[in-house]
Amino acid sequence: MLQIATGKLFTKPVGRENRLRGVLYTNAVFTSERVETAAGDLLTLSTTSVRPYALIYELIECMEDNEVTAGVLFSSGIEAYLQDCSVLVSFALNCICTVDVDLARRLASNQVGLSTRQTTQRFVSRFFDTDVPCRAEEISFLKSFTSKLIGLPRKTFLGVMRALRAYINGMHRVSDDLDLAYTLLVVSVESLAQDFDDHESDWESVSEHKRQTIDKALSVVEPDAAGNIRAAILEFEHVALARRFREFVAKHTPPSYFRELSSDSEILRLGRSDLDGVLKVAYQSRSKYIHQVHQLPDAVLLGNGYGEVVLDGRVMHLTLQGLSRLMRNTIVEFVMSQPTVEHEPYNYHLERCGIVQLRMAPEYWVGRSEGDITKAGRDKLEGFLQQLGSIYLREANASLTSLKSVLEISSEFIPSLDKRLRLPYLALHFLFNGVVKKEDSVKLTSAIRDLIDSELAQPGSESLVVYAVKCVVVPWSLIKHKKALEDYLRRRSTKNGLRFPRLFEAAMCLELAERFRVFGDMDECREIIALAVENYPGHSGLLELEKSLKPSAPICWMDIMLPSLDAT
Numbered sequence: 001m002l003q004i005a006t007g008k009l010f011t012k013p014v015g016r017e018n019r020l021r022g023v024l025y026t027n028a029v030f031t032s033e034r035v036e037t038a039a040g041d042l043l044t045l046s047t048t049s050v051r052p053y054a055l056i057y058e059l060i061e062c063m064e065d066n067e068v069t070a071g072v073l074f075s076s077g078i079e080a081y082l083q084d085c086s087v088l089v090s091f092a093l094n095c096i097c098t099v100d101v102d103l104a105r106r107l108a109s110n111q112v113g114l115s116t117r118q119t120t121q122r123f124v125s126r127f128f129d130t131d132v133p134c135r136a137e138e139i140s141f142l143k144s145f146t147s148k149l150i151g152l153p154r155k156t157f158l159g160v161m162r163a164l165r166a167y168i169n170g171m172h173r174v175s176d177d178l179d180l181a182y183t184l185l186v187v188s189v190e191s192l193a194q195d196f197d198d199h200e201s202d203w204e205s206v207s208e209h210k211r212q213t214i215d216k217a218l219s220v221v222e223p224d225a226a227g228n229i230r231a232a233i234l235e236f237e238h239v240a241l242a243r244r245f246r247e248f249v250a251k252h253t254p255p256s257y258f259r260e261l262s263s264d265s266e267i268l269r270l271g272r273s274d275l276d277g278v279l280k281v282a283y284q285s286r287s288k289y290i291h292q293v294h295q296l297p298d299a300v301l302l303g304n305g306y307g308e309v310v311l312d313g314r315v316m317h318l319t320l321q322g323l324s325r326l327m328r329n330t331i332v333e334f335v336m337s338q339p340t341v342e343h344e345p346y347n348y349h350l351e352r353c354g355i356v357q358l359r360m361a362p363e364y365w366v367g368r369s370e371g372d373i374t375k376a377g378r379d380k381l382e383g384f385l386q387q388l389g390s391i392y393l394r395e396a397n398a399s400l401t402s403l404k405s406v407l408e409i410s411s412e413f414i415p416s417l418d419k420r421l422r423l424p425y426l427a428l429h430f431l432f433n434g435v436v437k438k439e440d441s442v443k444l445t446s447a448i449r450d451l452i453d454s455e456l457a458q459p460g461s462e463s464l465v466v467y468a469v470k471c472v473v474v475p476w477s478l479i480k481h482k483k484a485l486e487d488y489l490r491r492r493s494t495k496n497g498l499r500f501p502r503l504f505e506a507a508m509c510l511e512l513a514e515r516f517r518v519f520g521d522m523d524e525c526r527e528i529i530a531l532a533v534e535n536y537p538g539h540s541g542l543l544e545l546e547k548s549l550k551p552s553a554p555i556c557w558m559d560i561m562l563p564s565l566d567a568t
Contacts, residue, residue, distance in 0.1 A: 001080045001353055002039040002088070003150055003157050007062035009346040015065025022078035024055040024086050025104035028095040029133045037146040039085060051130065052096070052104040057085050073352070080353030084161065088149065090171075091164050092142040094328065095132040106175065113175050120175045122303040123320045127171055145332065151340030154348070159195045163188045163331055167324075174320060179289050179296055182320060185327045186245075186286040192334055193248035194241070242287075246279040249326065252333035257326075268307040270322050278309060278318045285317075362386050367401040369409050374417060377424030378498055380406060384428060385465065388435065389501040392562055403432050407442040415447045419455065420496060426452050427462040431469055459484035461491070461498045468507040471558065478519060481512055482528075489535075503561055506532045506542065510557035522551055529555075 007014050024042075035042040040059030059081055066072045082099045090097035098104050108130050110119050120128040149160060170184030214233065218226040258272050270278065288294035295301075297312040300319055308322025318326065350357060362383030373380075380403070390398035410425045417425070430452055433441040444452070456463045459480050467474045474481055485508055491497040500508075509532035516525035529549065533542045541560040 001076065002084045003152075003154065004348050004352065005040075005059060005061045005076075005081060006038070006150055007064070008150070008341075008343055009154060009348045010062070010064045011345045012065045014062045016063040016074070018061040018063065018075045019058070020061050020075070020078040020081065021056060021058045022082040022099070024057050024082060024089070024097055024099060025052045025101045026055055026089070026095060026097040027052055027104070027108045027128075027130060027132050028089070028093050028097065029053065029131050030055075030139070031134065031136070032139070035139055035142065037143050038150045039088065039146050040081070042089070052101065052108055055089075055097075057082060059085075076353050087161070087164050087168050088146060089142065090168050091328070091331075092145045093132070093134055093138055094126055095134075096128065103172070107172065118303060123174055123178070124171070124324055125306045125321060127324070128174070145335065148335055148338070148340065151342070152335070152338055153341055154344055154346045156196065156338055158351075159192060160331070160335055163192050166191065167327060167331065171324065178301055178320065179293075182282075182296060182300075182323060183286045183289045185320075185323050186282055189249060189327045189330050190241070190245050190283075190286075192331065193245045196334070242280065242283045245283050246276055249279055249330050250275060252330045252337070253326070254333065257329055267305065268309055270308045270318070270326065274309060274316055278316050278322075281315060282318050282323060363399065363401050367403055367406060369405040373406065373409065374413055375421060377410075377421055377428065378496075381424040381428050381462070382499060384432065385500050385504055388431070388469070389503040392503060392558075394563055400436070402436075402440065403428065404440065404442055407432060411442070411445055411448055415451065422451065423455060423460060423462040424498070426456055427466050430456065430466055434470060461488040461500075464488060464508045465500055465504050468504060468511050468557070471511075471556070473515065474511070478512075478515055478521075478524075481515065482524075485509065485512055485528075502536045506536045506539070506561055507557040509535070510545075510555050510560065514555040517551065517555060520551075522549075525549070 003009065030042070030044045033044050040057055043056040043058060045054050045056070057078075061075060061081070063073070063075065079099075086097045086099055089095075096104050096107050098107075107120060107128055110121055110128075110130065112119055126132055149157065152160065166184050166188035170181045170188060173181035173184060214230070218229060221229070253275065255272075258270070262269060285294075285296055297317060299310045299312040300317045302310075306321045307319055308325065309316050310319055311317075349355070366380050366383035366387070384400075384403065387398070387400050391400060407425075407429055410428075414422050414425050426448070429442065429444060429448055433444070456466055457475060459474075459476050461484070463474070464484055476484070488498070488508070489505075492499045509528050513525045513528040513532070516522070516528060526546075526549065529542070529546050533539070533546050536542055539561070545555070545560050
């Protein structure tokens with residue numbers, strides 16, 4: 001949001017400026033009353049008797065020149081900018097800065113953590129102190145870092161802001177969960193490494209154990225074929241994440257990092273020769289916590305007097321002090337090494353605070369036939385069934401959008417489509433004509449009718465829902481019928497899958513259960529009914545069916561799933 005407010009992303013001139021103000025809470029002590037940055041100004045209060053200190057954040061919000069009409073935003077308000085500014089100030093000045101006064105008070109209170117049983121000041125120097133004096137050079141760094149950050153290309157800016165938030169969230173967790181804090185600090189830089197290290201995967205990037213196992217299996221394969229298999233594996237393999245993290249940190253850790261003066265000669269600092277090893281251990285600690293909730297060694301959790309490294313046996317670990325300093329330095333070095341752009345036209349509108357993207361209700365799009373709709377069959381079938389289900393369930397304001405123009409246009413291209421694109425349209429033709437009045441239906445061409453007869457008679461997701469809606473017994477064996485249902489459930493969340501409303505998923509299950517009942521296999525029948533019950537939790541009709549199932553009683557999904565006329 002901070003970058004948007006400057007106007008650097010606009011394609012039109014600035015049409016409106018809003019002066020916004022808000023309050024931040026911090027333990028930082030400023031020597032000047034106003035600090036001007038590229039992201040707005042920070043003003044200190046005259047009184048210093050209240051803890052934590054309050055800062056007035058003031059910025060000029062630029063709004064793009066747009067005609068005043070519905071949907072045009074006049075201002076995003078100060079809250080979103082406050083959140084971003086608090087993260088920026090906290091990171092740049094290595095202090096507490098937040099919009100939450102209670103959080104600021106708690107972090108700087110020197111209280112013992114609920115789970116750590118230690119004070120935050122014990123683990124990390126400066127950040128959690130009651131007062132953090134900001135020297136002139138630190139204020140100067142805040143200004144230069146902010147200018148650089150605002151000047152970054154949009155993609156880089158967004159990546160850095162994600163890293164800053166993860167870093168500050170990690171620092172905040174020091175007060176209650178040291179293992180989570182450690183993990184978030186590693187993740188803050190890992191996110192940058194994965195997005196901006198320009199890594200190109202090669203076979204050596206695959207973990208040694210996996211690589212050797214695959215190489216052994218490919219030893220009997222022709223070299224060209226083996227190369228193609230390795231290339232296919234690399235295309236989908238997340239390779240060398242730990243190595244990329246280590247190399248990224250090493251690249252952005254200059255010699256000057258190891259030459260900074262220490263105020264305490266007894267504090268154990270990180271050495272260059274230990275860098276790769278401690279990064280490997282830190283990444284392992286992050287992975288063990290994420291996957292197994294493993295705790296850090298006791299040696300790391302003792303505080304260590306602000307030492308940056310500690311030995312656990314022969315293994316050297318970064319302490320929270322060492323890790324926070326190293327990760328912060330890496331992010332700073334990365335940001336300061338990046339090119340900047342003064343003006344970058346960019347469609348930022350969906351990235352403004354408070355903007356969310358949700359799929360619109362089917363009535364707004366299911367009947368639209370403009371443009372290329374050859375690949376829209378799956379969406380339109382799902383939207384149609386969503387509307388049809390609402391009608392069956394007698395939901396308020398339920399209605400069915402006319403698909404006449406869509407189906408008339410699709411009649412022309414359906415025969416030439418790939419089968420996976422054609423099947424949803426065939427199902428739409430059949431179902432729509434089956435539920436609307438004759439005068440509202442679409443005449444089927446002989447080519448479409450032949451395709452419906454041949455292809456919807458074969459097992460598949462579209463066929464399952466067509467037979468279920470029409471209450472017609474499928475012409476396949478029980479084995480094929482069950483496999484078709486299992487395939488639908490397994491693939492419904494995939495890119496090329498289909499997801500039907502729960503009503504019709506239950507209908508498909510009950511149609512199969514009825515076939516097993518007729519066949520006399522009550523065990524399979526009960527298993528399929530249980531699947532329907534558990535995939536439609538809380539449905540009274542399904543629960544009653546499962547409870548009172550009898551081998552002699554036919555199963556009709558409409559009687560079970562749909563409200564009776566007497567209840568309406």
